Amino acid sequence: MIGQAAIDQSKWYAKVDPISKLLLIAGFTLASFVISQPLLELPLLAATALLIMFSRKTKGLWAMTAFSLFLIMTMLLIQGLFWPGNHTLALKAGILLFYQEGLTHALLLGCRILVIIFSTCFFIETTTISENAKYLEAAGLSYKQVYVLMSVCYILPEMKQNLQKIQLAQRARGIVPAKSVWSRVEMIVPVLVPLIIKTFQMAINRSISLQLRGYDSPERRKPELKQEYWLGHKTHLALSLICLFLIGGKAWLLVK
Amino acid sequence: MASRQIALKNLSVQYLGFEDWVLKEITVFAPVGAKIGLVGPSKGGRSTLLNLFAGIIPKIIPAKIKGKVTLGDNDYRDLAPELRKTTGVVLQDSASQLSGLADSVYDELAFALVNRGLDPLTIQDRVAAVASQFDLEDYLEQAPTALSGGQMQRLAIASALALNPQFLLLDDPTSQMDPVGRQHFFSWLKQQKDQTVFIASGEVDDLAEVCDQIWVLEAGRLAASGTPQAVFNQLKDDPLVAKPTSLELAKRLKIKRPDGSYPVTASELKEAAGK
Numbered sequence: 001m002i003g004q005a006a007i008d009q010s011k012w013y014a015k016v017d018p019i020s021k022l023l024l025i026a027g028f029t030l031a032s033f034v035i036s037q038p039l040l041e042l043p044l045l046a047a048t049a050l051l052i053m054f055s056r057k058t059k060g061l062w063a064m065t066a067f068s069l070f071l072i073m074t075m076l077l078i079q080g081l082f083w084p085g086n087h088t089l090a091l092k093a094g095i096l097l098f099y100q101e102g103l104t105h106a107l108l109l110g111c112r113i114l115v116i117i118f119s120t121c122f123f124i125e126t127t128t129i130s131e132n133a134k135y136l137e138a139a140g141l142s143y144k145q146v147y148v149l150m151s152v153c154y155i156l157p158e159m160k161q162n163l164q165k166i167q168l169a170q171r172a173r174g175i176v177p178a179k180s181v182w183s184r185v186e187m188i189v190p191v192l193v194p195l196i197i198k199t200f201q202m203a204i205n206r207s208i209s210l211q212l213r214g215y216d217s218p219e220r221r222k223p224e225l226k227q228e229y230w231l232g233h234k235t236h237l238a239l240s241l242i243c244l245f246l247i248g249g250k251a252w253l254l255v256k
Numbered sequence: 257m258a259s260r261q262i263a264l265k266n267l268s269v270q271y272l273g274f275e276d277w278v279l280k281e282i283t284v285f286a287p288v289g290a291k292i293g294l295v296g297p298s299k300g301g302r303s304t305l306l307n308l309f310a311g312i313i314p315k316i317i318p319a320k321i322k323g324k325v326t327l328g329d330n331d332y333r334d335l336a337p338e339l340r341k342t343t344g345v346v347l348q349d350s351a352s353q354l355s356g357l358a359d360s361v362y363d364e365l366a367f368a369l370v371n372r373g374l375d376p377l378t379i380q381d382r383v384a385a386v387a388s389q390f391d392l393e394d395y396l397e398q399a400p401t402a403l404s405g406g407q408m409q410r411l412a413i414a415s416a417l418a419l420n421p422q423f424l425l426l427d428d429p430t431s432q433m434d435p436v437g438r439q440h441f442f443s444w445l446k447q448q449k450d451q452t453v454f455i456a457s458g459e460v461d462d463l464a465e466v467c468d469q470i471w472v473l474e475a476g477r478l479a480a481s482g483t484p485q486a487v488f489n490q491l492k493d494d495p496l497v498a499k500p501t502s503l504e505l506a507k508r509l510k511i512k513r514p515d516g517s518y519p520v521t522a523s524e525l526k527e528a529a530g531k
Contacts (some may be wrong), residue, residue, distance in 0.1 A: 079438070113320030128359050128361065129356070129357055129359075130357050130359035131359070133357040134346040146357075147357065150356075150357060151356075165504055178426065201352075202349070202351070202352040203352075205347060205349055205352035205353065206352050206353070206354070206355075206356055208312055208316050208317075208347070209345075209347060209353040209354075209355075210355060211316060212310060212311075212312070212343075212345045213355070213367060213415070214341070214368060214371035214372060215355070215371055215372060217371045217372065219371070219372055219374070220370060220371045220372075220373060221370055221373050223370070237376075
């Protein structure tokens with residue numbers, strides 16, 4: 001589906017099973033939504049950043065962070081200027097008035113985005129699609145459900161890979177790569193619609209092929225998991241309880 | 257099985273939402289166990305015919321179908337679920353044919369076998385056999401996405417063959433292979449016996465060598481069917497249909513076979529030129 005480097009099975013992150021990693025994403029995300037102050041988000045941000053730093057799998061991180069920083073800057077601009085709760089002036093830039101409440105709110109949202117990105121990046125970079133699929137199927141999901149889940153999760157990386165192919169083809173035809181951000185955006189926009197169509201067409205072809213190859217056959221044997229994981233079910237239980245606690249906490253805060 | 261035949265009787269196919277019929281009243285017969293090459297200009301209906309045989313139409317891609325497809329005395333649609341288990345399919349786009357959930361070429365080759373519930377030892381043997389047939393032994397541990405276009409096509413073909421299918425449907429299986437890879441594939445195909453093969457390809461030189469029958473599809477109609485010799489000689493003046501190089505050369509050099517027809521393969525040309 002996407003070109004992933006093989007995962008070194010001797011590393012610590014390979015011993016954490018895929019469901020635990022997914023629950024970690026859920027836990028960090030819920031925790032960031034419970035917290036309502038940007039300063040208090042910093043320990044969460046640090047924890048997720050350390051997670052990915054210790055795994056030394058930062059290849060995809062910078063691109064995702066760069067894109068999110070662009071988004072965060074946009075949010076700071078818009079929320080700082082127009083958020084409904086604005087009333088304390090923070091800074092003035094010409095005719096533009098930025099308010100403290102809007103900027104704080106944008107920072108909070110920005111921290112949440114980064115927490116989600118860092119924790120998701122840890123999952124994507126340290127787990128292969130195949131491992132995810134095998135583990136989920138061994139955990140009891142049908143192969144059909146697993147395939148649908150994987151297709152949804154990996155559609156964006158697949159689009160990115162297709163985009164890279166298109167850009168490579170453009171370069172082979174003598175199109176000079178754009179240097180500025182704006183000209184890059186200008187070059188990508190006309191490609192977006194055919195890119196999305198191609199990605200969906202590939203997904204349709206793949207699903208046809210899978211049906212022909214009997215992926216929903218009742219005779220299919222469940223895969224044997226070759227990797228040994230730490231704790232497994234106990235980790236799932238503990239992380240699930242933490243997530244439930246966080247959901248309860250958020251609900252209580254909302255009611256209060 | 258060898259005495260049975262595949263029969264298409266007034267077969268017409270129309271995709272839902274489209275006015276034009278993609279296949280129009282095709283009537284043709286072929287013996288089971290034969291190799292049939294499908295040739296013709298693009299939009300001729302070759303892929304549609306293969307999709308129909310594979311069960312993609314109408315099960316996955318809805319379409320209106322008129323006429324009949326029979327295998328022996330049975331309607332093809334009645335046999336379809338059982339036949340599908342013994343049918344290997346290679347689509348035009350080999351990259352999108354991969355499961356997308358395999359870490360290695362080995363896992364990809366084993367995919368359909370795992371789906372059939374075969375035991376690990378049998379899977380291992382079958383994977384080793386097809387990998388050897390298609391020069392994929394050195395790539396078994398590699399990720400499928402790291403393969404070149406030609407290697408991916410070989411992987412797609414090998415994956416289809418791992419099930420030992422009785423019917424093989426190949427849609428342009430060598431479009432991304434280099435000449436050596438293509439020669440290897442058609443040499444392998446020539447040696448296959450007892451398998452019914454439908455192959456859509458633009459490689460008319462190789463099809464003329466390998467196939468028992470050639471069906472020419474133009475704008476959804478069957479323009480010609482028969483042995484490569486008969487078909488390419490019949491259509492020698494048709495500009496829309498590619499002809500084998502041997503026939504083109506023979507026409508220019510005015511070399512004919514004893515029966516007055518032009519040779520369509522290199523060996524026929526050599527023989528005719530030698531006389």
